[in-house]
Every structure is written in C-alpha cells, then in structure tokens.
Amino acid sequence: GESVGLHLPTLSVQEGDNSIINCAYSNSASDYFIWYKQESGKGPQFIIDIRSNMDKRQGQRVTVLLNKTVKHLSLQIAATQPGDSAVYFCAENNRDDKIIFGKGTRLHILP
Amino acid sequence: SAVISQKPSRDICQRGTSLTIQCQVDSQVTMMFWYRQQPGQSLTLIATANQGSEATYESGFVIDKFPISRPNLTFSTLTVSNMSPEDSSIYLCSVKKGRGTEAFFGQGTRLTVV
Numbered sequence: 001g002e003s004v005g006l007h008l009p010t011l012s013v014q015e016g017d018n019s020i021i022n023c024a025y026s027n028s029a030s031d032y033f034i035w036y037k038q039e040s041g042k043g044p045q046f047i048i049d050i051r052s053n054m055d056k057r058q059g060q061r062v063t064v065l066l067n068k069t070v071k072h073l074s075l076q077i078a079a080t081q082p083g084d085s086a087v088y089f090c091a092e093n094n095r096d097d098k099i100i101f102g103k104g105t106r107l108h109i110l111p
Numbered sequence: 112s113a114v115i116s117q118k119p120s121r122d123i124c125q126r127g128t129s130l131t132i133q134c135q136v137d138s139q140v141t142m143m144f145w146y147r148q149q150p151g152q153s154l155t156l157i158a159t160a161n162q163g164s165e166a167t168y169e170s171g172f173v174i175d176k177f178p179i180s181r182p183n184l185t186f187s188t189l190t191v192s193n194m195s196p197e198d199s200s201i202y203l204c205s206v207k208k209g210r211g212t213e214a215f216f217g218q219g220t221r222l223t224v225v
Contacts, residue, residue, distance in 0.1 A: 043216030101154040
C-alpha cells in the first residue's frame with residue numbers, strides 16, 4: 001500500500017533557530033512530493049515541492065531534502081519566525097495523481 | 112494558483128439531516144477533490160469529482176453517504192447525508208490544474224453535527 005507518515009507530532013523550536021521536520025514514505029513509485037503548511041482555521045497552503053529525480057530543492061527560507069534510498073523527506077525552515085507556527089504536512093502525489101497526506105507535525109515557536 | 116471559495120464556511124446541523132457544501136473555483140481546473148479532516152487529524156481523501164460522470168470514491172467512502180456533483184470545470188458540490196456526530200469534521204475542496212502539479216485548497220467547511 002501507500003502511506004506517508006511523520007516521525008514527530010510536535011516540534012518546539014526557539015525563535016531564530018532552524019527547524020527540521022521529517023517525513024517517511026512507503027511508496028517507492030511516488031515521483032512527486034509536496035510540503036504544506038496549515039494555519040488554524042485555514043486550508044493547507046503549498047510551501048515547496050520536489051520531484052523524485054532531485055535530492056534537494058530550495059525556496060525562500062525553506063529547503064526540502066529527498067532521500068530515495070531510505071524513503072525519507074525533510075523540510076528545513078531557516079531562522080524560524082513566529083509566523084511559522086502551524087501544522088506541516090508532507091504529501092505524496094500517487095500514481096493516480098491524487099495527493100495523499102501524512103499525519104502532520106505541529107511546529108511551536110518558543111520566544 | 113487558484114482561488115477556491117467554499118460555502119458554507121461552517122454549520123451546525125441536526126443528526127439525520129443532510130448538508131450540501133459548494134466549491135467554486137476562479138478558473139477552469141482539470142481535477143477537483145474532496146477531503147475530510149477530523150479534529151486534530153490529517154486530511155483524508157474522500158473522492159475525486161469527475162466532470163460529467165460519477166465521482167471516484169476512496170476506500171471507506173460511498174456515494175450514498177457522500178454524493179458529489181461536478182457539472183462543469185469550475186464547480187462541485189459535496190453532500191454529507193444522514194449526518195451523525197461522527198461526521199463532525201472539516202470538509203475541504205481541492206483542485207489541481209494539471210497532472211503532477213500541486214493541489215490548492217479552499218478554506219474548508221467546519222461541520223458540527225449535534
């Protein structure tokens with residue numbers, strides 16, 4: 001079957017530090033992965049994506065790393081800010097072109 | 112990107128009744144989906160809304176409980192039928208503009224069944 005899961009349900013990070021959110025996936029046939037951010041009362045918001053032919057992709061303050069050998073995905077947020085407080089989901093675009101979500105990690109920013 | 116409007120944004124309904132949620136997109140899209148997000152949980156895909164044909168349901172979801180319409184490329188509805196308190200969730204509409212692209216989401220409809 002296919003599943004996307006996360007290692008930690010809650011992550012607390014000091015403001016200004018870097019955050020690293022991890023995700024494991026099981027479907028080796030997946031070729032496209034997405035990170036979403038969901039703030040309270042809102043729908044998920046696209047952050048960054050990566051295709052399986054890449055190992056790393058950078059955006060503004062965010063970096064996604066993909067390790068296909070161990071089926072692991074991570075999201076790095078540089079210089080974490082209070083506005084980064086949210087739940088973060090990794091998601092997989094499966095072979096039917098549907099987005100399947102992992103469990104989610106709540107990022108809590110410490111002052 | 113795509114701007115997605117969902118109506119209603121929230122509702123409180125009596126058990127045994129039905130609620131229809133509307134999803135309107137500001138541009139034509141290839142694919143439309145409906146998700147459910149139970150309190151404190153992740154998003155679970157309910158079904159793919161197909162234009163001009165019956166929706167494609169995921170395991171655990173059936174048409175009698177969640178009938179879906181998609182009359183054109185910018186609009187879809189999801190009905191939650193014969194509601195029970197277990198149906199209390201956020202229901203989200205999502206769209207994709209092409210294969211292998213990211214999905215965009217509406218703000219969701221927060222449903223409480225009493």
